[in-house]
Amino acid sequence: MGYVAVKGGIQAIEESIKRLKYERLKKGTVLDSQQIEGGMRCLIDQVMSESSLYCETLTAMAIKQAEGSPEEAVFLLRAYRSTLPRKHYSRTVQSEEMLVERRISSSFKEIPGGQILGAAMDYTHRLIDFDLNKETDDEAIKWVCEYALESGVDNDQTNLSNLPKTLDYLREEGLISTCEINYDEPDDVTKESLHFPTSRSQRLQILTRGQTGAVTSLGYAALRSYGALHPTVGELRIGNLPIYVDSPFLEQNEDGDAYYIGEIKVTEVETLFPEEIQKGNGEKEIEFDIGYGICYGQNETKAIAMSILDRCLEAANPEYPIHNEEFVLLHIDSVESTGFISHLKLPHYVTFQSKLDSVRKTKK
Amino acid sequence: MRIEYNFAFFDEGSKREIRRATLKAVAIPGYQVPFASREMPIARGWGTGGLQLTLSLVGKEDILKVIDQGSDESVNAVNIKKLIIKTTGIKVTDETSEATIIQSRHRIPEIPLQAGQILVLQVPLPEPLRYYEPSELETKKLHAEQEYSGAWLMLFEQIMNYGTMSTGADHPAMVHDRYVMAPSPIPRFDNPKLNHSQALILLGAGREKKVYAVPPYTRVESLAFEDFSFEVESFQDKCCGLCGAKGVFLDEILDDLTGETFHQCNDTSYCLQRLNQKSAG
Numbered sequence: 001m002g003y004v005a006v007k008g009g010i011q012a013i014e015e016s017i018k019r020l021k022y023e024r025l026k027k028g029t030v031l032d033s034q035q036i037e038g039g040m041r042c043l044i045d046q047v048m049s050e051s052s053l054y055c056e057t058l059t060a061m062a063i064k065q066a067e068g069s070p071e072e073a074v075f076l077l078r079a080y081r082s083t084l085p086r087k088h089y090s091r092t093v094q095s096e097e098m099l100v101e102r103r104i105s106s107s108f109k110e111i112p113g114g115q116i117l118g119a120a121m122d123y124t125h126r127l128i129d130f131d132l133n134k135e136t137d138d139e140a141i142k143w144v145c146e147y148a149l150e151s152g153v154d155n156d157q158t159n160l161s162n163l164p165k166t167l168d169y170l171r172e173e174g175l176i177s178t179c180e181i182n183y184d185e186p187d188d189v190t191k192e193s194l195h196f197p198t199s200r201s202q203r204l205q206i207l208t209r210g211q212t213g214a215v216t217s218l219g220y221a222a223l224r225s226y227g228a229l230h231p232t233v234g235e236l237r238i239g240n241l242p243i244y245v246d247s248p249f250l251e252q253n254e255d256g257d258a259y260y261i262g263e264i265k266v267t268e269v270e271t272l273f274p275e276e277i278q279k280g281n282g283e284k285e286i287e288f289d290i291g292y293g294i295c296y297g298q299n300e301t302k303a304i305a306m307s308i309l310d311r312c313l314e315a316a317n318p319e320y321p322i323h324n325e326e327f328v329l330l331h332i333d334s335v336e337s338t339g340f341i342s343h344l345k346l347p348h349y350v351t352f353q354s355k356l357d358s359v360r361k362t363k364k
Numbered sequence: 365m366r367i368e369y370n371f372a373f374f375d376e377g378s379k380r381e382i383r384r385a386t387l388k389a390v391a392i393p394g395y396q397v398p399f400a401s402r403e404m405p406i407a408r409g410w411g412t413g414g415l416q417l418t419l420s421l422v423g424k425e426d427i428l429k430v431i432d433q434g435s436d437e438s439v440n441a442v443n444i445k446k447l448i449i450k451t452t453g454i455k456v457t458d459e460t461s462e463a464t465i466i467q468s469r470h471r472i473p474e475i476p477l478q479a480g481q482i483l484v485l486q487v488p489l490p491e492p493l494r495y496y497e498p499s500e501l502e503t504k505k506l507h508a509e510q511e512y513s514g515a516w517l518m519l520f521e522q523i524m525n526y527g528t529m530s531t532g533a534d535h536p537a538m539v540h541d542r543y544v545m546a547p548s549p550i551p552r553f554d555n556p557k558l559n560h561s562q563a564l565i566l567l568g569a570g571r572e573k574k575v576y577a578v579p580p581y582t583r584v585e586s587l588a589f590e591d592f593s594f595e596v597e598s599f600q601d602k603c604c605g606l607c608g609a610k611g612v613f614l615d616e617i618l619d620d621l622t623g624e625t626f627h628q629c630n631d632t633s634y635c636l637q638r639l640n641q642k643s644a645g
Contacts, residue, residue, distance in 0.1 A: 009437035078403035339408025355532030
């Protein structure tokens with residue numbers, strides 16, 4: 001009688017859970033979560049970003065448990081996150097302090113500090129490397145040692161932890177309007193639900209934890225046709241940001257009192273959008289507006305798409321759905337969208353019976 | 365028993381925050397109070413709103429009943445119960461009258477609720493005006509201004525088009541002459557049970573991050589017209605094939621072998637209780 005027999009549901013569930021374990025283990029191999037942490041960097045980055053939880057080790061465990069399903073891994077981590085009390089807030093992070101590993105600008109050929117390609121798949125051919133099948137741990141260690149020696153010879157004197165921002169150059173020229181630093185306490189979307197119209201801090205938080213695919217698709221729609229924006233990447237940088245928290249024991253914290261608690265890797269993007277500016281005397285000028293994207297780990301597509309959506313939501317042109325903050329912000333969360341879609345698998349026979357009754361009445 | 369998480373999963377601060385939103389909801393019947401809904405170990409859309417309410421309220425002495433579409437043993441009811449037992453160790457029951465907290469998806473039990481009991485309903489879409497107004501900003505204004513002509517028009521158009529109000533479950537209701545409320549998709553059959561209920565009724569929408577309430581003895585009227593009254597689902601003279609009950613919400617079941625349709629009580633614990641009484645008497 002289906003999955004709602006009067007009795008027996010408990011047992012059926014137990015059997016289903018056993019079956020799930022069997023599916024994970026039936027090929028007779030156990031995946032070591034250290035291997036996931038070592039070899040699945042991009043998936044870990046994506047899951048951490050969508051989970052709003054920065055911990056590679058826990059993420060690797062979640063990916064193992066989820067058998068590699070990103071939505072399921074994100075779900076596990078978000079639920080775990082709910083049980084963690086918020087003990088401290090970090091100091092504001094200045095992204096200029098990033099220890100840069102990769103940094104490119106598509107706006108200028110030469111940028112102060114130079115273009116740094118770092119690690120990227122962009123310059124590879126997408127041909128399956130069949131040799132990877134035979135790769136051994138010994139070979140890998142040998143290669144890494146050789147690589148370390150080779151790159152140690154490099155005598156580049158660039159200070160990678162204090163690179164100037166490409167956009168500062170445009171600001172100095174007056175092509176981007178300067179804006180005051182906003183010292184308002186940011187809203188926290190995990191402590192208070194969204195209310196509309198939203199603040200920028202709320203928008204950026206929802207965008208950065210958005211599902212990678214959803215953020216990318218909506219960003220693409222804005223780029224391709226709905227608004228047909230074509231931004232230029234002013235600067236895309238990847239690297240580690242140091243995180244500090246104030247001492248909880250001091251009334252007043254001076255600069256030197258903060259504790260360094262570790263670093264996080266992020267992708268940060270600033271994109272430029274040409275925008276018409278009305279002058280007082282009826283004349284027009286063009287200036288650049290900025291879209292901002294940032295997310296945990298290396299996830300460049302998501303960060304760029306986020307910067308497009310940030311700009312769209314600032315512009316808020318009522319003609320385009322991608323400019324509508326409710327449309328974008330309420331539909332890109334992985335846990336919410338996958339949860340509600342999957343709830344359709346639950347029994348609906350009461351609601352359906354009720355609808356059936358109405359439908360039958362209309363036929364009379 | 366080894367409990368790894370805090371009692372009832374959440375830390376005490378989180379529970380208190382949910383209770384604060386709940387108190388506000390009780391103070392303003394039918395008004396949707398936003399709250400910082402947490403992600404739960406069960407999926408959004410699978411009862412996380414109800415679950416958060418239950419976990420914030422439950423104490424060691426409580427006795428819990430969980431039903432999903434009328435059944436205590438449906439997969440989701442079992443799953444929610446399992447989680448609550450695991451994190452609290454409290455007693456659960458199938459019997460409606462024995463429970464202090466009843467969490468339900470889309471049904472109000474057949475046995476009338478009593479004073480002191482709390483019914484927690486899981487809500488997928490808390491906004492009754494969402495059918496005709498997609499924007500949250502706009503529906504908030506409509507509620508504030510008590511501008512409900514859209515809801516009435518929706519019903520009027522249904523009558524014009526189909527000769528009947530074609531709402532299925534989730535027929536909108538007016539709470540205490542002020543707020544129009546989505547009664548969560550309970551069938552129309554259960555709407556009248558909301559009116560002057562002796563028990564406190566709380567409604568939680570986890571994904572949409574809203575809590576609202578029908579406090580005991582609150583007036584709740586299903587939207588209808590003076591010359592076109594509200595109607596519940598009709599089962600005519602049908603009765604339950606197992607216990608013979610009439611005047612209850614019935615499931616329509618197709619017999620694989622005979623190809624015939626028969627009916628059974630949707631509220632499985634009610635049905636079982638009647639069967640037990642019969643065999644005892």
